[in-house]
Amino acid sequence: xxxxxxxxxxxxxxxxxxxxxxxxxxxxxxxxxxxxxxxxxxxxxxxxxxxxxxxxxxxxxxxxxxxxxxxxxxxxxxxxxxxxxxxxxxxxxxxxxxxxxxxxxxxxxxxxxxxxxxxxxxxxxxxxxxxxxxxxxxxxxxxxxxxxxxxxxxxxxxxxxxxxxxxxxxxxxxxxxxxxxxxxxxxxxxxxxxxxxxxxxxxxxxxxxxxxxxxxxxxxxxxxxxxxxxxxxxxxxxxxxxxxxxxxxxxxxxxxxxxxxxxxxxxxxxxxxxxxxxxxxxxxxxxxxxxxxxxxxxxxxxxxxxxxxxxxxxxxxxxxxxxxxxxxxxxxxxxxxxxxxxxxxxxxxxxxxxxxxxxxxxxxxxxxxxxxxxxxxxxxxxxxxxxxxxxxxxxxxxxxxxxxxxxxxxxxxxxxxxxxxxxxxxxxxxxxxxxxxxxxxxxxxxxxxxxxxxxxxxxxxxxxxxxxxxxxxxxxxxxxxxxxxxxxxxxxxxxxxxxxx
Numbered sequence: 489x490x491x492x493x494x495x496x497x498x499x500x501x502x503x504x505x506x507x508x509x510x511x512x513x514x515x516x517x518x519x520x521x522x523x524x525x526x527x528x529x530x531x532x533x534x535x536x537x538x539x540x541x542x543x544x545x546x547x548x549x550x551x552x553x554x555x556x557x558x559x560x561x562x563x564x565x566x567x568x569x570x571x572x573x574x575x576x577x578x579x580x581x582x583x584x585x586x587x588x589x590x591x592x593x594x595x596x597x598x599x600x601x602x603x604x605x606x607x608x609x610x611x612x613x614x615x616x617x618x619x620x621x622x623x624x625x626x627x628x629x630x631x632x633x634x635x636x637x638x639x640x641x642x643x644x645x646x647x648x649x650x651x652x653x654x655x656x657x658x659x660x661x662x663x664x665x666x667x668x669x670x671x672x673x674x675x676x677x678x679x680x681x682x683x684x685x686x687x688x689x690x691x692x693x694x695x696x697x698x699x700x701x702x703x704x705x706x707x708x709x710x711x712x713x714x715x716x717x718x719x720x721x722x723x724x725x726x727x728x729x730x731x732x733x734x735x736x737x738x739x740x741x742x743x744x745x746x747x748x749x750x751x752x753x754x755x756x757x758x759x760x761x762x763x764x765x766x767x768x769x770x771x772x773x774x775x776x777x778x779x780x781x782x783x784x785x786x787x788x789x790x791x792x793x794x795x796x797x798x799x800x801x802x803x804x805x806x807x808x809x810x811x812x813x814x815x816x817x818x819x820x821x822x823x824x825x826x827x828x829x830x831x832x833x834x835x836x837x838x839x840x841x842x843x844x845x846x847x848x849x850x851x852x853x854x855x856x857x858x859x860x861x862x863x864x865x866x867x868x869x870x871x872x873x874x875x876x877x878x879x880x881x882x883x884x885x886x887x888x889x890x891x892x893x894x895x896x897x898x899x900x901x902x903x904x905x906x907x908x909x910x911x912x913x914x915x916x917x918x919x920x921x922x923x924x925x926x927x928x929x930x931x932x933x934x935x936x937x938x939x940x941x942x943x944x945x946x947x948x949x950x951x952x953x954x955x956x957x958x959x960x961x962x963x964x965x966x967x968x969x970x971x972x973x974x975x976x977x978x979x980x981x982x983x984x985x986x987x988x989x
Contacts, residue, residue, distance in 0.1 A: 512625030666692030
């Protein structure tokens with residue numbers, strides 16, 4: 489996509505790069521889908537040339553986001569200590585420290601420019617990494633460029649809290665606006681199109697303007713889907729089938745997916761349907777990919793996801809979150825169960841507990857296929873009801889809240905009391921089994937805490953609060969809305985409020 493009316497923003501990014509010589513800077517680029525964020529960053533990197541050492545990372549639009557996806561992308565580029573630690577089970581802080589060690593090299597090296605795209609799809613561990621790094625780069629010569637779609641970030645989106653914690657002294661917000669009517673009219677006149685019609689259909693969105701101007705014939709299709717499908721129809725059938733295959737893969741189709749079909753890839757690239765991306769290909773924009781995917785029949789979409797799953801399952805080191813995504817879309821129960829547990833364990837280990845819960849929930853629907861020894865038990869239902877009001881026996885079944893607690897704690901047969909104790913919750917076995925009793929030697933104020941809305945949740949570890957919010961709890965019949973939590977964590981809140989956090 490050609491870059492229009494963005495010279496001022498490019499100059500601003502150039503100024504931030506020069507200022508980063510005296511201390512780190514963060515540029516947060518926001519705009520709606522198709523506004524040109526990726527094109528802007530690509531042009532900025534091109535202008536930097538050899539003066540910058542660019543590290544690219546991106547967040548994918550998966551059913552469950554990849555845990556620390558951008559950091560894994562960067563680790564594959566640095567090929568140093570960071571890559572080694574990402575492949576081992578180390579603590580989250582060790583990974584973050586390894587990243588800082590990678591970018592704090594000798595001064596003679598080109599200035600590091602870290603690009604993190606589409607953080608509106610980021611997992612919570614990635615947001616933790618951005619917050620952690622933003623507070624420590626103030627004295628380092630590095631520039632962070634973060635992009636996100638502001639039209640997909642609501643008032644309660646976790647990204648808002650992450651951006652709010654970035655130091656204001658080094659952070660610069662950049663909002664991209666639509667093209668002016670004059671710019672759209674100028675481009676429409678050059679292409680021989682009706683400028684008013686082009687502006688009305690595109691609203692000044694650079695991507696839509698580009699697609700409308702590239703459409704063959706005088707008639708202007710009504711939607712972007714019509715435009716991209718019209719261009720697909722011009723391709724030979726084998727090339728069109730490849731484009732359909734790529735459309736079911738969020739962000740990018742790796743080399744393993746398109747291997748053995750270089751001629752077909754060239755046809756799609758020459759036709760402007762696909763563009764090179766890393767070692768594979770992708771659609772020029774996520775909107776175009778979604779348009780093609782939505783046009784596929786359900787049976788065709790399932791078959792393509794099954795084909796991608798078969799290929800990726802044989803690729804060493806593939807992210808299990810991607811396998812869960814395609815297995816879910818393909819309706820492959822055994823694959824969802826197998827890779828869901830692997831992805832859940834990996835996400836929990838890296839601190840992405842909300843994503844770990846989502847992976848386990850995906851697998852929970854098929855938990856009845858697990859071996860009997862791996863299924864949860866509820867050997868003391870009476871005691872569980874008496875000690876934990878509001879946790880009915882159905883929560884002990886595969887997919888229930890007790891089952892999810894056990895999975896996250898690493899043992900599907902552990903009781904809720906034991907899991908609470910291992911996570912540091914009051915009322916677990918770590919506090920002698922008495923709800924609300926505080927551990928000896930530690931006051932309520934001395935324990936770390938986090939918040940859900942305006943409610944403090946004292947906890948000894950990060951996973952406890954996140955797991956509690958993600959899994960939630962039902963209120964038993966007749967239980968007051970002001971009934972204290974059995975964990976001694978303050979007053980009870982409606983489940984709908986918990987799940988929205």
